[in-house]
Amino acid sequence: MTEDRKTWRLMLxxxxxxxxxxxxxxxxxxxxxxxxxxxxxxxxxxxxxxxxPRLERTVELEALGTYVYELCDGKRDVExxxxxxxxxxxxxxxxxxxxxxxxxxxxxxxxxxxxVSPERS
Amino acid sequence: xxxxxQTVSWLGIxxxxxxxxxxxxxxxxxxxxxxxxADRYEFRLELTWKEAASAPDLDRIMDDYKASLVxxxxxxxxxTSWGTWQGLVDVQPGGMSRYGHYEESVGRLLELVFLWxxxxxxxxxxxxxxxxxxxxHWQAFGLEVRTPQFLEMTECTVQxxxxxWTFSDSKKAKHSWHFERMGMLDAWLNVPxxxxxxxxxxxxxxxxxxxxxQIAGHDLATVTGxxxxxxxxxxxxxSGRFIGAAWVCPxxxxxxxxxxxxxxxxxxxxxxxxGSLRCCPAxxxxxxxxx
Numbered sequence: 413m414t415e416d417r418k419t420w421r422l423m424l425x426x427x428x429x430x431x432x433x434x435x436x437x438x439x440x441x442x443x444x445x446x447x448x449x450x451x452x453x454x455x456x457x458x459x460x461x462x463x464x465p466r467l468e469r470t471v472e473l474e475a476l477g478t479y480v481y482e483l484c485d486g487k488r489d490v491e492x493x494x495x496x497x498x499x500x501x502x503x504x505x506x507x508x509x510x511x512x513x514x515x516x517x518x519x520x521x522x523x524x525x526x527x528v529s530p531e532r533s
Numbered sequence: 534x535x536x537x538x539q540t541v542s543w544l545g546i547x548x549x550x551x552x553x554x555x556x557x558x559x560x561x562x563x564x565x566x567x568x569x570x571a572d573r574y575e576f577r578l579e580l581t582w583k584e585a586a587s588a589p590d591l592d593r594i595m596d597d598y599k600a601s602l603v604x605x606x607x608x609x610x611x612x613t614s615w616g617t618w619q620g621l622v623d624v625q626p627g628g629m630s631r632y633g634h635y636e637e638s639v640g641r642l643l644e645l646v647f648l649w650x651x652x653x654x655x656x657x658x659x660x661x662x663x664x665x666x667x668x669x670h671w672q673a674f675g676l677e678v679r680t681p682q683f684l685e686m687t688e689c690t691v692q693x694x695x696x697x698w699t700f701s702d703s704k705k706a707k708h709s710w711h712f713e714r715m716g717m718l719d720a721w722l723n724v725p726x727x728x729x730x731x732x733x734x735x736x737x738x739x740x741x742x743x744x745x746x747q748i749a750g751h752d753l754a755t756v757t758g759x760x761x762x763x764x765x766x767x768x769x770x771x772s773g774r775f776i777g778a779a780w781v782c783p784x785x786x787x788x789x790x791x792x793x794x795x796x797x798x799x800x801x802x803x804x805x806x807x808g809s810l811r812c813c814p815a816x817x818x819x820x821x822x823x824x
Contacts, residue, residue, distance in 0.1 A: 417648060419575040476720055491573070501717045502786050505573045506555045507693040 420509065424491035426527040428484035428516055434524060443478040445471045447523045471522050480515055484525050490516065536657065538664075542672040543568055544686075545639045549664035550578060551657070556673055561686050563641075578661070579646045588635040589642055591619045595633065618645075618662050626651050630658055638667040671698070675714050675787065677811040681801065684708055694787075706763045707773070708799075712810050713790040718781065722788065727754040730779045733790060735760045738775055749819040753780040753806055760794060772797055778805040782812040 435446040447469045455463060473481055479500070483493045490513065498508035519525045537552040544563050550570050554577055560566030567581040595612065599621060603609055610621035610631075620632035630647040643665065647658055671678045671686070674696040688699035694716030701709045722729065727745055734741070738758040746753045755778040762773050777792035789812050791805040803809050807816045 417575060421574045424574070476717075501694070501720070503694055503716055504555055505553075506557060506571070507716070509573075511693045 422529070423513065424494070424509075425489050425530045427486060427489045427530070428493065428519075428525045428527050429486040430481070430484045430525050431523060438478075441478065442475055443473045443481055445473070445481075445524050447471060449523065469522065471519075471524050477515060480512055481519065481524070484516075484519075486528075489530075490527070536660075538660070540664075540672055541568065542668045542670055542677075544582075545667055545669070546580075546582070546636065546641075546643070547664070547666050547668040547672070548580060548661065550661060554578060559673070559689065559691070561689055563639075575648070575650075577648055577650075579644075579648075581644045581646075582641040584640055585635065585642045586640065588637070591633050591635070595619060595621055598631070615659055615662050622653065626653075628653075632658075632662060634662075634665070636665070636667065675785065675812075676712055676789075677817075678712050679803070679809050679811075680710050681708075684710060707796045708794065709763055710793045710809065711791070713788075714812075715788045715790070716786075718786060718788055725754075726752060726779055726781065726788075729788075730754045730756055730777060730790075733777060733779070733792065734758070735775060735794075737761060748806060749815040750783050751780045751806065751812075751816065753778060755779075755805070759797070762796070763794060774799065774802070776802065776805060778810075780806060780812075782816065784813040784815070787812070 431447060433448055437444045449465070449467050449469055451460075451467060452465065455465065480493065480497065483496055494505060494508045494512050497503065497512050498505055501508070503511075516525065516527065520527060538549040539552045540547060540549050541556060543559065544561075544566075554570040554572055556568060557571050557576070558567060558569035560568075563584065565583045567579055569576050569579045571577055599609055608624055610623050610628075613620045613622050613630075615632070618632040618634045620630055622628075622630045627649060629649065630653060632645045634643050635641075636643050645662065645665075647653075647661075669679075669682065671680075674691055676696055676698060678698060680700045683702055684700040685703065686698060687701045687703055688697065690697040696714045698712045699709065727743060730743075734756060738760055741756060741758040743754070743756045746755070755776070757774070757776050759772045760775045773794045774797050775792065775794050777790070779788060779790045781788050789810055791810040793802070793805070793809070795802060807819045811817045
């Protein structure tokens with residue numbers, strides 16, 4: 413630990429921004445997000461006549477996920493979202509950090525949000 | 534010093550650290566291991582230990598460490614001491630302070646390393662060093678647990694909003710004591726506490742006796758009964774006593790669960806609520822008043 417001073421500072425300063433092209437609907441207060449996907453670059457005729465990938469993906473969130481997703485407004489950084497989450501669910505900061513960041517990682521992988529790094533913004 | 538502190542008691546050693554520092558690394562091995570705390574941005578303190586039959590030559594250890602830094606062309610730290618602790622302190626801001634001490638009562642060499650963000654906080658260092666003392670209970674991750682000294686921690690699971698500890702006399706296999714602390718109840722606890730406790734009972738529990746009570750502002754569900762002995766359970770005459778209790782603490786709104794399987798004739802069975810497991814001052818004072 414002392415040799416490698418690990419820090420979460422940069423990760424906490426990232427700002428999650430929701431995919432503006434995604435369509436969001438709500439079912440029982442839970443978000444259902446329709447995300448458009450790119451057609452793979454190798455899918456050209458005649459291969460594309462046979463393989464027809466789905467060009468949309470639906471991501472369904474439960475109540476906790478919907479709460480975090482709604483906080484991804486492009487203004488709050490990850491640290492503020494973690495603060496809100498731990499206040500709402502009476503968690504410690506790092507309990508909430510682990511939950512929120514792993515959830516955000518999943519959203520990023522599915523194209524629902526992007527994280528804007530403060531160094532690049 | 535006005536800084537709010539919290540106590541962590543682990544493997545017979547107790548230490549006070551700032552309340553906002555969270556324990557993020559731990560090991561269960563008494564022979565050698567470490568605990569590490571972080572503030573919200575990075576690690577701030579590490580406690581490491583190593584079993585030693587007698588007090589090692591701390592001066593020589595410090596000198597060797599200092600010499601290794603000089604060999605690597607790093608600035609040599611300044612020697613310092615506080616009580617029985619001997620240390621080396623980095624001279625540059627954002628460095629670290631290392632202290633060593635042999636804790637005779639547990640037969641371990643302890644090392645405390647403070648990692649400073651900017652300036653060294655000497656008051657805090659000394660407050661932490663002063664607080665280190667031997668104890669006979671466990672306290673960390675929101676759990677405060679008392680078990681007989683012949684039990685050792687055999688499992689420790691720490692996840693967000695879910696901490697589980699198990700203690701047992703692993704070779705004799707007569708005792709198994711289990712403790713849990715769970716959060717985010719709004720998101721998952723959708724049955725009454727007694728019904729939730731039902732799901733935690735051993736499937737082969739007999740002579741089952743459930744009870745519900747309110748003690749010191751806590752709604753408590755308990756169950757007792759008998760289960761096959763942990764060792765040689767096929768011999769039906771051998772059986773262990775099971776006691777389980779669950780409650781939601783109104784202070785932190787977390788669910789606490791404690792259970793034990795002990796030999797049928799074990800006489801020193803403590804109460805679980807406030808005895809073996811404590812969650813808040815009201816819980817503790819109830820226990821102290823009862824004893």
